[in-house]
Amino acid sequence: MANAYALGEAASRTTGQVDALFLFITVVSLFFFLLVEGLLIYFAIRYRKRKGAEPSETPDIRGSLFLETVWILIPTIVVASFFYYGYRVFRDIRTPPPGATDIHVVGRQWLFEFRYPDGSSSINELRVPAGGPLKLILSSDDVIHSFYIPAYRLKQDMVPGQYTTLYLHPDKAGTYYILCAEYCGVAHSTMRAKLIVMEPDAYAAWREKKKAPAALSLAEQGKGLVEKSGCLGCHALEGKEKIGPNLGQDFGRKVLLEDGTSVTANEEYLRESILDPKAKVVKGYPAVMPTFKESLSPDDVGAIIAYLKSLSGDKEKDGKEEGEKGVGKEEREGKEAPSAQKGEELAETLGCLGCHSVDGSVRVGPSFEGLFGRQVEFEDGGKATADEAYLRESINLPRAKVVKGFPDVMPEFKGKISEEDLSAIIAYLKTLKQ
Ligand code: HEC
Numbered sequence: 001m002a003n004a005y006a007l008g009e010a011a012s013r014t015t016g017q018v019d020a021l022f023l024f025i026t027v028v029s030l031f032f033f034l035l036v037e038g039l040l041i042y043f044a045i046r047y048r049k050r051k052g053a054e055p056s057e058t059p060d061i062r063g064s065l066f067l068e069t070v071w072i073l074i075p076t077i078v079v080a081s082f083f084y085y086g087y088r089v090f091r092d093i094r095t096p097p098p099g100a101t102d103i104h105v106v107g108r109q110w111l112f113e114f115r116y117p118d119g120s121s122s123i124n125e126l127r128v129p130a131g132g133p134l135k136l137i138l139s140s141d142d143v144i145h146s147f148y149i150p151a152y153r154l155k156q157d158m159v160p161g162q163y164t165t166l167y168l169h170p171d172k173a174g175t176y177y178i179l180c181a182e183y184c185g186v187a188h189s190t191m192r193a194k195l196i197v198m199e200p201d202a203y204a205a206w207r208e209k210k211k212a213p214a215a216l217s218l219a220e221q222g223k224g225l226v227e228k229s230g231c232l233g234c235h236a237l238e239g240k241e242k243i244g245p246n247l248g249q250d251f252g253r254k255v256l257l258e259d260g261t262s263v264t265a266n267e268e269y270l271r272e273s274i275l276d277p278k279a280k281v282v283k284g285y286p287a288v289m290p291t292f293k294e295s296l297s298p299d300d301v302g303a304i305i306a307y308l309k310s311l312s313g314d315k316e317k318d319g320k321e322e323g324e325k326g327v328g329k330e331e332r333e334g335k336e337a338p339s340a341q342k343g344e345e346l347a348e349t350l351g352c353l354g355c356h357s358v359d360g361s362v363r364v365g366p367s368f369e370g371l372f373g374r375q376v377e378f379e380d381g382g383k384a385t386a387d388e389a390y391l392r393e394s395i396n397l398p399r400a401k402v403v404k405g406f407p408d409v410m411p412e413f414k415g416k417i418s419e420e421d422l423s424a425i426i427a428y429l430k431t432l433k434q
């Protein structure tokens with residue numbers, strides 16, 4: 001979280017690039033500010049009207065070609081250099097680095113969810129090894145959010161119904177804030193995540209200790225969806241074409257469209273082709289593809305795109321093999337008893353404490369203080385005692401029973417947190433007596 005100037009630390013190469021650019025603009029602007037203001041003050045004193053001086057006529061000066069040329073040329077060069085330098089940095093930050101690992105990031109009121117190539121996911125915590133570049137594919141489930149990493153000097157909007165991308169170079173191990181920088185509702189200020197960059201060794205060790213990764217990698221999930229959704233009725237993967245173009249073609253190629261324009265086959269184009277196929281019709285094909293808006297969730301579309309990219313062959317599936325090797329080890333550890341301390345950490349990292357206080361005060365949701373064993377009233381008039389089963393349901397499927405007087409805004413955690421994590425959180429909630 002350090003300020004780069006204060007600590008001389010560069011969390012990422014983008015930090016140094018953006019800081020140097022701002023420093024350049026600031027220093028040049030400051031130089032001209034002091035020059036102009038200094039001369040202004042000097043002339044005001046030097047040529048002031050003196051007491052007792054004879055009134056004299058102002059000299060009649062009719063312009064100077066030399067001076068005019070100078071004061072047009074110098075500012076033009078200065079401003080053009082700002083533009084050129086800014087453009088160079090912008091281009092460098094936006095150019096896809098080769099071999100980047102894809103991570104899907106979904107913004108939701110009020111948390112960030114990360115989905116990794118191996119099929120696992122996490123909430124409010126992006127944990128990555130130092131070194132290799134990352135490609136973040138950003139989207140939103142509800143309103144516009146903005147993905148902001150101050151220590152990297154990077155910010156990008158997350159827009160519903162569209163993919164945007166951001167490239168990260170996690171050069172230096174450390175923990176950095178990820179903030180939402182777009183006002184997105186009552187709990188906007190609590191929409192925060194952590195970017196944890198670990199040394200590659202520590203990261204590999206952490207992965208080994210982690211719970212078993214999802215049974216299927218993201219691309220494998222996508223393969224299942226493509227088979228199940230009837231895409232293969234109209235699309236072959238390669239070889240002889242069916243009604244639509246083959247799906248196994250190179251990612252990133254140029255696609256010619258019916259209207260004569262062309263487009264690069266990137267993630268956003270694939271997303272649109274699946275959800276709104278009529279928006280861009282491939283040249284030489286009939287516009288008969290149905291939309292899959294209703295039948296595929298945003299997560300499904302992300303998985304299908306991961307699969308289509310894997311078909312195009314050039315993606316290394318690195319993270320995955322490492323993840324699978326770890327599975328055997330975890331079995332041996334067995335189940336630990338749910339620990340309240342672990343539950344407290346989870347409540348912090350998962351963003352529960354953004355909406356729930358532990359001191360009786362009301363934030364977005366009811367306070368956790370004294371919750372266990374309390375009588376709870378629901379919007380629909382029903383009542384229940386807050387026992388373990390109730391807490392479990394409230395966290396997994398909050399929509400099932402909405403507490404009276406509160407908005408129905410709590411996200412579902414079903415499938416997002418493991419059974420052990422859930423037990424740990426409940427153990428923690430039980431310790432919060434009044
Ligand atoms: C009824 C037949 C049909 C079905 C079912 C169908 N498609 Fe298509 N698809 C087409 C046709 C025809 C085109 C080319 C015309 C166009 O762009 O709309 C196309 C275009 C595409 C493109 C753009 C291809 C390119 O080369 O630019 C993608 C990606 C795609 N489909 C993916 C899918 C996926 C994924 C599914 C299943 C979820 C699917 N399609 C189901 C007929 C179909």
Ligand code: HEC
Binds near residue numbers: 110395398403406410
């Ligand atoms: C976006 C804000 C938000 C987040 C994040 C959130 N909650 Fe909630 N939670 C609420 C609201 C609002 C309610 C009351 C309405 C309802 O029952 O759905 C609630 C209700 C609950 C209840 C029932 C409380 C009662 O008094 O009966 C429990 C238990 C709970 N949340 C636990 C959690 C846990 C654990 C987490 C983190 C894993 C979490 N919540 C994350 C907003 C949130």
Ligand SMILES: [Cu+2]
Binds near residue numbers: 145180
């Ligand atoms: Cu937000």
